[in-house]
Amino acid sequence: MHGAGRVPDIEDLNLASAKVETEKRGIKVNEYMQSVSNPTIYAAGDAAASGGPPLTPVAGYEGRMVAENLLKGNHLKAQYVAIPTVAFTIPPLASVGMSENSARERKLKFRTNRDITSSWYSSRRVAEDCSGFKVLIEEGSDRIFGAHLLGPHAEEVINLFALAMRSEVRATVLRDALLAYPTISSDLRRSSLHVVVYAGLASMGIEHSSSRTSWALRTSLEFQNGSISPTGSTVHSDIMGELQQRTTRH
Numbered sequence: 001m002h003g004a005g006r007v008p009d010i011e012d013l014n015l016a017s018a019k020v021e022t023e024k025r026g027i028k029v030n031e032y033m034q035s036v037s038n039p040t041i042y043a044a045g046d047a048a049a050s051g052g053p054p055l056t057p058v059a060g061y062e063g064r065m066v067a068e069n070l071l072k073g074n075h076l077k078a079q080y081v082a083i084p085t086v087a088f089t090i091p092p093l094a095s096v097g098m099s100e101n102s103a104r105e106r107k108l109k110f111r112t113n114r115d116i117t118s119s120w121y122s123s124r125r126v127a128e129d130c131s132g133f134k135v136l137i138e139e140g141s142d143r144i145f146g147a148h149l150l151g152p153h154a155e156e157v158i159n160l161f162a163l164a165m166r167s168e169v170r171a172t173v174l175r176d177a178l179l180a181y182p183t184i185s186s187d188l189r190r191s192s193l194h195v196v197v198y199a200g201l202a203s204m205g206i207e208h209s210s211s212r213t214s215w216a217l218r219t220s221l222e223f224q225n226g227s228i229s230p231t232g233s234t235v236h237s238d239i240m241g242e243l244q245q246r247t248t249r250h
């Protein structure tokens with residue numbers, strides 16, 4: 001399957017006759033999801049150029065906000081904090097928050113916990129030989145800036161990171177949590193450790209030569225390159241950059 005992105009389906013609405021300004025991403029709205037050119041019009045979801053990513057949960061969130069603002073006057077502003085995205089590949093690739101590159105560009109002080117987890121029990125017991133993570137943690141405060149996961153149930157575990165980030169739960173709290181074992185989410189503790197774990201990446205792409213691994217790596221690289229975009233937005237997962245370098249080298 002190739003997802004080539006999508007466009008808001010607004011062309012045949014003749015919005016110009018109602019003085020509703022639009023742009024490529026949809027109806028131009030302010031922070032209250034109200035048209036910037038016609039205050040009687042509100043927009044939400046894929047049809048709105050709101051700045052939020054075009055995803056189902058975001059459309060629901062914006063829809064609820066529009067209803068509130070319509071009924072009670074403008075009082076709710078859109079906040080797009082820690083919205084997880086998933087590429088439903090095998091294994092899934094999930095991401096929330098900042099990429100390492102964007103955290104560096106913003107000159108933030110953070111450390112990066114990362115590991116290739118194909119030797120961890122959670123991957124081995126389902127014979128997954130292509131898995132890893134990268135978590136960005138602010139120095140000093142232990143706030144989580146971003147998490148990028150590849151592996152079994154990454155699509156579920158990313159929600160825990162999203163919740164932690166949205167609720168400002170610190171990495172230390174995750175590290176000390178007692179979680180059911182053996183579950184994939186119990187790996188959360190290890191991915192939130194203080195020390196920089198950086199072992200085994202070199203083995204990626206060298207030792208694992210099964211066709212499935214190659215396929216997963218290839219797919220991941222295409223995501224990194226932005227050539228696949230199932231949800232209309234590029235998946236920013238720095239860990240893929242690591243994999244790309246190693247695949248290129250080998």
Ligand SMILES: Cc1cc2nc3c(=O)[nH]c(=O)nc-3n(C[C@H](O)[C@H](O)[C@H](O)COP(=O)(O)OP(=O)(O)OC[C@H]3O[C@@H](n4cnc5c(N)ncnc54)[C@H](O)[C@@H]3O)c2cc1C
Nearest residue numbers: 003006009013044045046047054055056057059060230231
């Ligand atoms: C292939 C694909 C895969 C995706 N995968 C994911 C995913 O895994 N996770 C995720 O979160 N998001 C995913 N999305 C994005 C998600 O589907 C959209 O962001 C979401 O559906 C947007 O909701 P919406 O209500 O704004 O628009 P829609 O869900 O498109 O709903 C708009 C509705 O309005 C109707 N309509 C259009 N014009 C008119 C008109 N003139 N009069 C009356 N009705 C009209 C349409 O028929 C439609 O029912 C995917 C999208 C695609 C295309």
